[in-house]
Amino acid sequence: MKLTKNIKTNAIQVLQKEANAIQNLINYIDDDFVACVEAILGSSGRVVITGIGKSAIVANKIVATLNSTGTPALFMHAADAIHGDLGMIQKDDHVICISKSGNTPEIKVLVPLLKRLGSKLIALVSNVESYLAEHADYVLNATIEAEACPNNLAPTTSTTVHMAMGDALAVCLLEARGFSSQDFAKYHPGGSLGKQLYLTVADVIPKNLVPVVKEDALLSEIIVEISSKRLGATAVVNQSNKLLGIITDGDLRRMLLSGADIHQVKAIEIMTKNPKKISQDEFAIKALNLMKEYNITQLVAMNGDNIAGFIHIHDLMKEGIV
Template identity: 80%
Template sequence: MKVTKNIKLSAIKVLQTEADAIQNLIFFINDEFEACVEAILASTGRVVVTGIGKSAIIANKIVATMNSTGTPAIFMHAADAIHGDLGMIQKDDFVICISKSGNTPEIKVLVPLLKRSGSKLIALVSNMESFLAEHADFVLNATIAAEACPNNLAPTTSTTAHMALGDALAVCLLEARGFTSEDFAKYHPGGSLGKQLYLTVEDVIPKNMIPLVKENASLSEVIVEISGKRMGATAVVNEENQLLGVITDGDLRRMLQVRTDIQNVKASDIMTRQPKTISKDEFAIRALNRMKEFNITQLVALDGENIAGFVHIHDLMREGIV
């Protein structure tokens, strides 16, 4: 039977409950949180993140975020830890243990073993009176009022709060290390995200395809250049090869709509003066943003004052940036 009653209200309630929980975490960002960040920064070890059940899934996400933002991290499942995986922990490592209750049997077995290894223990916990919180070197408070589940059982609000606090920790470490977008690109070379961070205009402009005509070129010469180089446009230059303007195929169509006598039309008569340009050394994503800003499909790429070519929207699409 299809039940639609109160579906929207239920969804809104879940989102509001989780949003409120994250908002309340602001009040738990205290001196201990700051000291925890500073201790990790001063350490020569890694960050080992552990948990069980849903907390293990959140731990994996935090590990992925830290690794991609300059903080070396590894995941260790809390159940596997007591069956051999403790061997991955080194003395200078920091171990973040994620748990809502902080009192599960696995946690109670694991904590003394972690303390014995000499590594520092960080509790990311929603119960400040728990066994985990009591024995940790640092406690990141992720207390929540209730789960979004109507039975207050399924991990929903708690896992959201844990992930958000893990993000806060990772970003604080990122900023403290001075981690830049260039650093980020080193860890994300694949996909469109990576290309936005390292691909330059020079990388995408077609080689040996520089359509250009002199300012006194005839209309037929302009058409042949635009058609032959297949860029949808041509640059117009003076005798010193300095850029004067650009003629697009759109300019040609608009000219034919208003002029009947085209015998004596020269390139300088129909070109767009002061065309939009971009340095060949700029990131390709900035070329895309510039095209969007001016609602155009190509830009003249410059090498200093010289024309390096044209970058077309299709070039960016081909690279998967659009």
């Protein structure tokens, strides 16, 4: 029991220390940060991010975030840079060097070489009095009081705040570029996220048959139509094929419980008027949100004033966006 209590306490302390450190970053969003964002925006080059050890891992993550939000970026390992990888840097690139201390041997070797290339150097450091910070054109201040590690050794808080500062930089660039959700979709075509951003209702409904009955259809025809199309519902239209309502399995059960004459009842008498519908041009994720809002499992998809089909929650589940 004591061990369990200690584990919980230690975990909470780690998260609290890291949360406090991120909160403290607000104090370091200064003129250098603004100038750094403006410099990258005004450049025709890319952002090259370098580091060593855990900083290299953080650099890879920031590179991925920048690339996915409209800012071309590359990773260059600080150790490999002096063995040929400096060749990837072009004259208009900005180089972000990540280092907690800013004084590691690899960084001290690399900085003069970067300056000689004429690259603008951005230091993402936790020590603003370091060699790296002193020689950088811009400094992203990620100072911390201590690591979350009880020995103040393992990179924990420092890597967390470096990553958070990278997120702040990426989002500021995204906002300044006017990077939209449609732009985001271009870089994320795969998986559920991509489908939420590009899959439309029209992409889904061709897979379904369209259940439709006339307003004067009898119960037997209604049941056959609902059963054969396997969507748990049918649209009800007038003689001009304009949508009047919808009949679901639930409507049939309520009709039977009401004691209505099953031999005489017509579609128009048991349908739900003004059914929930959606344009076929809308994103499929909007259809899902409407289903959740109204606690229903299908929507009538419309092409203008005409029925284009049905979209069912099972369609969205198959597409992987539920």
